[in-house]
Amino acid sequence: MLNHYFYEIRNTTGDSLYIQLAFNSKNRPEEQRKICEHICDIESTKYKGIWDYVLPIRTSTETFGMNTGKEAVFESLDKLLKEILDKQNVLLEQLEESR
Numbered sequence: 677m678l679n680h681y682f683y684e685i686r687n688t689t690g691d692s693l694y695i696q697l698a699f700n701s702k703n704r705p706e707e708q709r710k711i712c713e714h715i716c717d718i719e720s721t722k723y724k725g726i727w728d729y730v731l732p733i734r735t736s737t738e739t740f741g742m743n744t745g746k747e748a749v750f751e752s753l754d755k756l757l758k759e760i761l762d763k764q765n766v767l768l769e770q771l772e773e774s775r
Contacts, residue, residue: 683695683760
C-alpha cells in the first residue's frame with residue numbers, strides 16, 4: 677500500500693513557520709480514503725472528497741525576526757517537530773479507541 681501523506685513545513689510569511697500533516701487524495705485507495713475521513717471526523721476537519729490535499733492537524737506557529745540565526749530556526753523546527761509528533765500520537769490513540 678502506498679503512503680499518501682507527508683509532513684509539510686510552511687513558511688508563507690517569511691517570518692514564521694509551522695508544520696502540518698497533509699493527506700494526498702490523488703489516486704488514494706478506498707481504504708485510505710475511509711481512514712482519512714475518519715481522521716477528519718476525529719479532528720473536526722472539514723473534508724471534501726474533491727480536494728487534492730486534506731490537512732487534519734498542524735502545529736502552533738513559531739515567529740522570528742529577520743535577523744534570527746540559523747540555530748534559532750532549527751530550535752523552532754525541533755520544537756514544532758515534537759509538537760506534531762505528539763499530536764500524531766494522540767490521533768493514533770484516538771483511532772485505536774474508535775475501532
